Amino acid sequence: MFSSRARIIGGLAAVTVFAVSACSSSSSSSSSSSTSAAPATSASASTSTSSNPLSNGGGSGSIVVGSANFPESELLAEVYVLALQAKGIKATAKLNIGAREAYYPQVEKGTIAVFPEYNGSLLSGEVDKNTTAKTTSAVDAELAAKLPSSLEVLNPASAVDSDSVTVTAATAAKYHLKTIADLKPYAANMVLGAPPEFKTRSDGIAGLKANYGLTFKSFDPLDEAGPITIAALQDGKVQAADVFTTTPAILADHFVVLADTKANFAAQNVIPLVYKPDMNPTIIAVLNAISAKLTTNALLQMDNAVITEHANYSTVASAFLQAEGLG
Amino acid sequence: MSYFSYAWGWVTQSAHWQGADSIPHQILAHLGYSGLALLIAAVIAIPAGVVIGHTGRGSVTVINVANAWRAIPTLGLLIMLVLLLGFSYLTWLVPLVALGVPPILVNVYEGVAGVDPGVKDAARGAGMTAWQQVTRVEVPMALPLILVGLRTATIFVVATATLAAQIGLGGLGRFIIDGLASTDYSQVAGGALLVIMLAVLVLVFFAILDRLVVPAGLRKQRRSE
Numbered sequence: 001m002f003s004s005r006a007r008i009i010g011g012l013a014a015v016t017v018f019a020v021s022a023c024s025s026s027s028s029s030s031s032s033s034s035t036s037a038a039p040a041t042s043a044s045a046s047t048s049t050s051s052n053p054l055s056n057g058g059g060s061g062s063i064v065v066g067s068a069n070f071p072e073s074e075l076l077a078e079v080y081v082l083a084l085q086a087k088g089i090k091a092t093a094k095l096n097i098g099a100r101e102a103y104y105p106q107v108e109k110g111t112i113a114v115f116p117e118y119n120g121s122l123l124s125g126e127v128d129k130n131t132t133a134k135t136t137s138a139v140d141a142e143l144a145a146k147l148p149s150s151l152e153v154l155n156p157a158s159a160v161d162s163d164s165v166t167v168t169a170a171t172a173a174k175y176h177l178k179t180i181a182d183l184k185p186y187a188a189n190m191v192l193g194a195p196p197e198f199k200t201r202s203d204g205i206a207g208l209k210a211n212y213g214l215t216f217k218s219f220d221p222l223d224e225a226g227p228i229t230i231a232a233l234q235d236g237k238v239q240a241a242d243v244f245t246t247t248p249a250i251l252a253d254h255f256v257v258l259a260d261t262k263a264n265f266a267a268q269n270v271i272p273l274v275y276k277p278d279m280n281p282t283i284i285a286v287l288n289a290i291s292a293k294l295t296t297n298a299l300l301q302m303d304n305a306v307i308t309e310h311a312n313y314s315t316v317a318s319a320f321l322q323a324e325g326l327g
Numbered sequence: 328m329s330y331f332s333y334a335w336g337w338v339t340q341s342a343h344w345q346g347a348d349s350i351p352h353q354i355l356a357h358l359g360y361s362g363l364a365l366l367i368a369a370v371i372a373i374p375a376g377v378v379i380g381h382t383g384r385g386s387v388t389v390i391n392v393a394n395a396w397r398a399i400p401t402l403g404l405l406i407m408l409v410l411l412l413g414f415s416y417l418t419w420l421v422p423l424v425a426l427g428v429p430p431i432l433v434n435v436y437e438g439v440a441g442v443d444p445g446v447k448d449a450a451r452g453a454g455m456t457a458w459q460q461v462t463r464v465e466v467p468m469a470l471p472l473i474l475v476g477l478r479t480a481t482i483f484v485v486a487t488a489t490l491a492a493q494i495g496l497g498g499l500g501r502f503i504i505d506g507l508a509s510t511d512y513s514q515v516a517g518g519a520l521l522v523i524m525l526a527v528l529v530l531v532f533f534a535i536l537d538r539l540v541v542p543a544g545l546r547k548q549r550r551s552e
Contacts, residue, residue, distance in 0.1 A: 193495065195508060196505040197505075197508040197509040199505065199509070201509075220495040221504070221508075223493075227406060228495065231409050231410060231413055231414070232414060235414050238495075
């Protein structure tokens with residue numbers, strides 16, 4: 001009986017972890033958002049004690065680049081660190097610092113100097129939770145106006161990791177789909193798959209109806225663009241799904257991300273969030289040069305390399321920098 | 328008490344009792360998933376348990392495998408099957424059946440194997456065939472334990488069928504998962520309360536069943552012991 005009771009408790013715990021992680025990542029930044037938040041507490045604890053002799057943070061003259069606890073964020077931090085080092089700047093990485101609640105205060109007080117962020121979720125998740133800004137320029141303008149005085153964002157990359165409406169290559173070819181608006185004549189016969197909160201989110205079912213006049217046949221609540229969503233799309237259980245735009249499966253399964261011409265989903269450009277007092281013109285130039293070269297496709301290729309092919313993060317990052325003449 | 332009234336407030340809102348995703352609809356879906364999984368689990372585990380209990384052959388292996396089997400994480404199995412099979416019936420049935428089989432199998436075996444050897448001897452001595460020994464003596468005498476196994480399996484499966492919602496299916500897990508995803512905690516509490524109530528109803532059902540099907544003589548014997 002003991003083993004059976006433990007089993008039920010374990011099952012419930014698993015459900016809780018799953019569901020809690022699902023709800024905490026209403027930002028669209030991560031394809032592996034269900035990673036445990038446990039590292040967050042330990043990492044933030046170690047960075048907050050600046051007297052810790054093992055910590056590389058602050059005052060030691062080294063620029064600390066942080067990352068959240070999912071592969072793309074770690075990869076981007078690696079890109080920043082290697083590019084800074086190539087220009088002779090002492091830079092160190094502090095990876096895997098959990099969710100925004102854990103790392104944002106660290107950047108605000110300067111224990112972390114540079115952080116790869118996503119402009120839309122930075123704004124709506126932390127800086128102004130009531131924002132209605134959607135486009136890259138509107139979001140960046142609000143960030144510039146509303147960030148605390150110690151922080152600023154540099155130039156946004158064209159690389160975007162946002163929610164999307166995505167279909168299989170076969171569906172796209174059959175109906176000649178390029179933009180979300182193209183779905184209009186067919187949506188009534190399609191099942192839409194997305195995270196459960198898509199049902200109530202303003203850019204979810206309601207947004208697709210208001211912006212594009214789409215009413216789908218039905219809605220299947222799945223996961224956060226994770227394995228279940230990918231499998232449901234491949235399997236034909238759903239014909240359209242909310243897949244994040246840098247999810248490696250887009251490459252592997254030749255999914256087609258439909259263009260969001262009416263900005264239903266907020267922009268999620270990769271953007272360096274920096275601690276102003278630690279910046280100098282060289283650092284800013286290096287980070288802006290990366291943003292200038294980083295496209296969604298380049299980011300997707302790198303994500304695919306580290307997530308699907310398990311390539312080494314720094315190898316992938318340095319290959320990108322070398323190809324773009326930044327390494 | 329505040330949790331209860333909070334959850335109860337959600338459960339009793341009339342809006343939640345109408346429409347496609349309403350409470351009655353999800354309860355029916357939940358009972359459907361659980362019922363089918365339990366039926367299959369019983370069809371597999373009861374005959375197997377009776378055979379092993381009667382003959383004693385392979386009992387150590389089977390019972391140990393069944394107990395070790397309980398350590399399989401249902402959620403992990405579910406996600407793995409999604410990746411392997413996509414979204415067929417088997418995807419959600421296999422994990423629930425796998426959860427239901429061990430408690431039934433172990434209890435049926437224990438019940439049949441544990442029948443008083445003197446009674447078994449008497450049955451054989453009275454000229455009963457093996458089939459008659461099993462159906463007229465061993466299974467009826469094992470019934471209390473068989474029901475315990477079925478009850479345990481039912482509670483496991485009813486509680487765990489909430490996982491079906493993880494792969495976009497219905498059932499009471501829908502309220503828990505959707506509520507968490509949209510930070511609507513009264514919905515989470517209400518969904519959890521419905522699962523608890525369903526589990527309690529299962530207990531009541533089995534208590535009644537026990538009164539109805541266990542032979543009167545056996546009940547009297549239990550009381551006097």
